[in-house]
Amino acid sequence: MQINSAKDLDVYKKAYQLAMEIFVLSRGFPNDEKYALSNQIRRSSRSVSMNLREAWAKRRYDAHLGHWILGLGYWIFRCNGLN
Numbered sequence: 001m002q003i004n005s006a007k008d009l010d011v012y013k014k015a016y017q018l019a020m021e022i023f024v025l026s027r028g029f030p031n032d033e034k035y036a037l038s039n040q041i042r043r044s045s046r047s048v049s050m051n052l053r054e055a056w057a058k059r060r061y062d063a064h065l066g067h068w069i070l071g072l073g074y075w076i077f078r079c080n081g082l083n
Contacts, residue, residue: 006056012049019045 006012022045026038 006053009052009056012052015049015052019049 003009019042023042026041029038
């Protein structure tokens with residue numbers, strides 16, 4: 001199985017599903033906890049899957065950045081007539 005995005009990772013799928021379950025469960029919290037505890041729990045559960053996606057994007061960006069820098073260096077080298 002080829003992994004094309006963070007959404008293809010098993011750990012992302014599990015984290016996302018758990019965040020959805022936490023969201024549903026937190027609806028049953030008392031009204032006085034509506035904006036304090038339940039909001040904090042919901043945000044923290046969503047942050048797990050978002051951090052996975054961010055790490056995936058950064059990993060892919062770093063791999064392409066090296067090629068871009070090499071290409072830019074070659075272009076500068078050629079434009080300055082240093083060939």
